[in-house]
Amino acid sequence: MVHRPHTVAFDVVETLMTLEPLRGRFVEIGLHTSALERWFDRMLRDGMALTLAGDYAPFPSVAESALRVVGGGRLSDDDARYVLDGLATLPAQDDARESMRLLVDAGISVVCLSNGNRDSTEAFLDRSGLDGFVDQVITVADVQVWKPSPAVYAHALSCIGSAAHDVALVAVHAFDCHGAHAVGLTTGWARRLEKHYPDLFTRADVIGDDLVEVASGLVALSPD
Incomplete structure (x- = not known):
């Protein structure tokens, strides 16, 4: 008990x-409003996958990698930085x-x-x-x-x-x-x-x- x-x-x-205030940043760089959830789910999945494989990467690195995948590999460095900088304001x-x-x-x-x-x-x-x-x-x-x-x-x-x-x-x-x-x-x-x-x-x-x-x-x- x-x-x-x-x-x-x-x-x-x-x-x-x-994370909700980030949604507007995703939209501003041309992604769909649902990209916020796709990004966060992808980030968790990749962090867990690294752990299962016996490897590790810190949160900022996994967050950026997941963002670039959700962005279809087309995001500029400035766009990626704009979204990720928003994490410091949440x-x-x-x-x-x-x-x-x-x-x-x-x-x-x-x-x-x-x-x-x-x-x-x-x-x-x-x-x-x-x-x-x-x-x-x-x-x-x-x-x-x-x-x-x-x-x-x-x-x-x-x-x-x-x-x-x-x-x-x-x-x-x-x-x-x-x-x-x-x-x-x-x-x-x-x-x-x-x-x-x-x-x-x-x-x-x-x-x-x-x-x-x-x-x-x-x-x-x-x-x-």
Whole structure:
């Protein structure tokens, strides 16, 4: 039986950070409005594929490669740079601050666990005002594999200094929850992005419409 976690690790991209402002940049360089989703899905796929092959490339490199594929190999360097520069301006999701506040007020510490790099993640937290809630940033660059590799979650547990059953992973991606659950973490999934939790993944322990509902559900779990 799961219990209230001592620490919650938030995924960052799409969970805490919205990609939506990038959509206009895709359109401005001549791509379809749906290119945003195609790019992000391609980026995740390629990062995971590298991990499965025993290789690694950092988020910026995989992001640019995926963008050039989605652009049909026709994007200029200026166009690619224009889209990718937008990553440094992205704001937080509307539900991010309140979910973190609920957890911290309940005595639960908060960390971030991201496929992104440390500098960009810390910059995002600073400009969005979420940095005051977050104790540390943990990234896949430390172990050079992408989520949902078990090595990522094991590394996060080592950084946090807690056993798996005392830590929860919160994400809007079911694959991330599945990976975290496989190494013993409690999991929380917000349905605002994917809407449907695939049956092929282990069901998250807490499910809510948004991060606030997920945080509330985690706080409501029985303590030790």
